[in-house]
Structure formats: C-alpha cells, structure tokens
Amino acid sequence: MTKPLLLLDVRCPNCQASLTQGEQVVLHAHVAEPAQEGEVRLSALFGDYASRTEMVIPEGGLAEFICPACDRSLMVDVPCGLCGAPQGSLNLATGGTLEFCSRRGCRGHALGGFGELDDMIELLNRMFKIPHD
Numbered sequence: 001m002t003k004p005l006l007l008l009d010v011r012c013p014n015c016q017a018s019l020t021q022g023e024q025v026v027l028h029a030h031v032a033e034p035a036q037e038g039e040v041r042l043s044a045l046f047g048d049y050a051s052r053t054e055m056v057i058p059e060g061g062l063a064e065f066i067c068p069a070c071d072r073s074l075m076v077d078v079p080c081g082l083c084g085a086p087q088g089s090l091n092l093a094t095g096g097t098l099e100f101c102s103r104r105g106c107r108g109h110a111l112g113g114f115g116e117l118d119d120m121i122e123l124l125n126r127m128f129k130i131p132h133d
C-alpha cells in the first residue's frame with residue numbers, strides 16, 4: 001500500500017500519542033448543542049476538510065476536541081482565521097503545530113488546508129523536511 005503524499009502524521013501535544021490512523025485523525029469531541037460526546041474522524045490528508053462522526057452536529061455547530069489517549073483538551077486560544085470559532089491544535093510528527101477549526105462546515109476544519117499561503121508553504125516544507133533558505 002502506498003502512502004498518500006499529503007498524509008499528515010499528527011500527535012497529541014500533551015501526551016505525544018499518534019492520532020493518525022490510516023488516512024484519518026481520530027479524536028474525541030464534546031458537543032454542547034445538542035449535548036453529546038463521541039468520536040470525530042478528521043481526514044489526515046492535507047487540505048481535506050471531510051470529517052466523519054456518529055454524533056449529530058448541526059452545520060455551523062461547534063465541538064470541543066479531546067485527545068482520546070490522555071483525555072485532555074486539544075483546544076487552544078487561537079480563533080479560526082475564517083469564522084472566529086475556537087480551534088484545536090495538534091503536533092506534527094515532523095515538527096510544528098497544526099490548528100484546525102472546531103466549527104462543522106468551516107473550511108478551516110481542514111488540517112493545514114487554509115490560512116496564509118506562507119504558512120502553508122512553511123507547513124509543506126516542514127512535512128517534506130525541505131531546508132529553509
């Protein structure tokens with residue numbers, strides 16, 4: 001099986017557990033409205049904002065993401081650049097961090113697939129270990 005080129009290998013910033021399973025990033029999440037708790041699978045492919053969950057999250061609804069290994073919150077105090085919702089943060093195995101929007105339906109949900117072009121290029125450089133000049 002060949003590994004897709006833009007597969008992100010992400011880890012929990014708290015316990016360093018690898019959270020990428022196959023082509024998905026498996027996280028736990030709390031949803032306030034309507035109150036639920038469950039699993040959310042984000043695509044581990046760079047820029048793909050597909051997500052899968054058994055929970056009923058309305059379009060535009062927010063989720064709080066939690067590491068399934070250590071049960072600690074992955075949320076950070078950095079609002080989404082597109083919609084202003086709180087974001088979760090994961091560590092990249094290759095170094096650096098990756099923020100993603102907690103709002104369902106926001107393009108910022110994609111891992112690495114939005115934001116400033118410079119940030120994306122820097123991320124790609126880190127992923128492929130291209131030295132900065």
Ligand SMILES: [Zn+2]
Pocket residue numbers: 012013014015016017067068069070071072
């Ligand atoms: Zn953890």
Ligand SMILES: [Zn+2]
Pocket residue numbers: 080081082083084085101102103106107108109
């Ligand atoms: Zn957003």
